[in-house]
Amino acid sequence: MSEENITNQADIKISESEYNYSQEVIKKLSDYFDAKVVGQQQLKFSLIGAIIADGHILIESVPGLAKTTAAKAISDAVDGKFARIQCTPDLLPGDIIGTQIYNQANGKFETILGPVFANFVLLDEVNRSSAKTQSAMLEAMQEKQVTIGGKTYRMPEDIFIVIATQNPIEQEGTYPLSEAQTDRFLIKEVITYPLASEEVEILNRMESGAISRVEPPVLSIKDVDKVQDICEKVYVDEAIKWYISSIVVASRRAGQIQNLEVGRYVRIGASPRASIAFLKMAKAAALMQGRTYVTPDDVKAISHQVLRHRIGLNYSAVADNVSIEQVIDGIVNSVKAP
DSSP, X not given: OOHXXXXXXXXXXXXXXXXXXXXXXXXXXXXXXXXXXXXXXXXHHHHXXXXXXXXXXEEEOSTTSSHHHHHHHHHHTEESOEEXXXXXXXXXXXXXXXXXXXXXXXXXXXXXXXXXXXXXXXXXXGGGSOHHHHHHHHHHHHHSEEEETTEEEEXXXXXXXXXXXXXXXXXXXXXXXXXXXXTTSSEEEEOOOOOHHHHHHHHXXXXXXXXXXXXXXXXXXXXXXXXXXXXXXXXXOHHHHHHHHHHHHHHHXXXXXXXXXXXXXXXXXXXXXXXXXHHHHHXXXXXXXXXXXXOHHHHHHTHHHHHTTTOEEOHHHHHTTOOHHHHHHHHHHTSXXX
């Protein structure tokens, strides 16, 4: 199918006013992020993409690289309810989702909802919380509801996004996230140290007070909700869906693909949630690039974020110093793009 035909089909789904509206919202989110965070453009892309794709994001880096600042900045841009949960080994499930407290005055148990009932929830250093506490978030992230005392409580109807951060180098007092937990995150972003020029800019902003300055929100929850609806209308051709499916299936049989050297390092492939994540994030990536249709390049551009926490590597990969990104690139390159 030609790009002209794809464009025509895409235009049927998204009107000009919807397109212009989405671009304005994306620009406001981008500008707000740039005012608070120096550099980290890939992180900005992932955060905005996850928000308009209506998915949770896991951010990983060594300490001091503005993970929390970036997450707070992108949520501060929207006038919604924000909650930050600092994860520690003694954090209990009830501290997150809520619990029942006995009221001596009326002799009844009362339900106190936890901080998870917010539009944006920042789980800071999520791998410092115990496995039991981590599991308390599974129902909330997947089903957008929690159960307290046998009663179900729904999360905010409009927007509910979890932004979790973790430090990969600390070992003491940490509990690695299980595959079931990480699979609930739409994407995983890994950030690195800033450039020397960016670090100088950080110092300049610290001196001027620009980083600590409180800026008012530039968007409402309804703005984000509307852009999420527009994002769902982004056109994805059947050939692109087959391309996505082929990449995910290739991750499961990487060891059997001829001429795929990195295939021998794969212990476990990606689940069907990877295909769903590819579809949602590819739509978001296309919209952020100013298009109303998805191309194969959109799929390739998000392959690291979608697959790095869904493909498991074996001990040979560690011994041979092979990164998950190298394995993902090999798998994606083994599949012919439409």
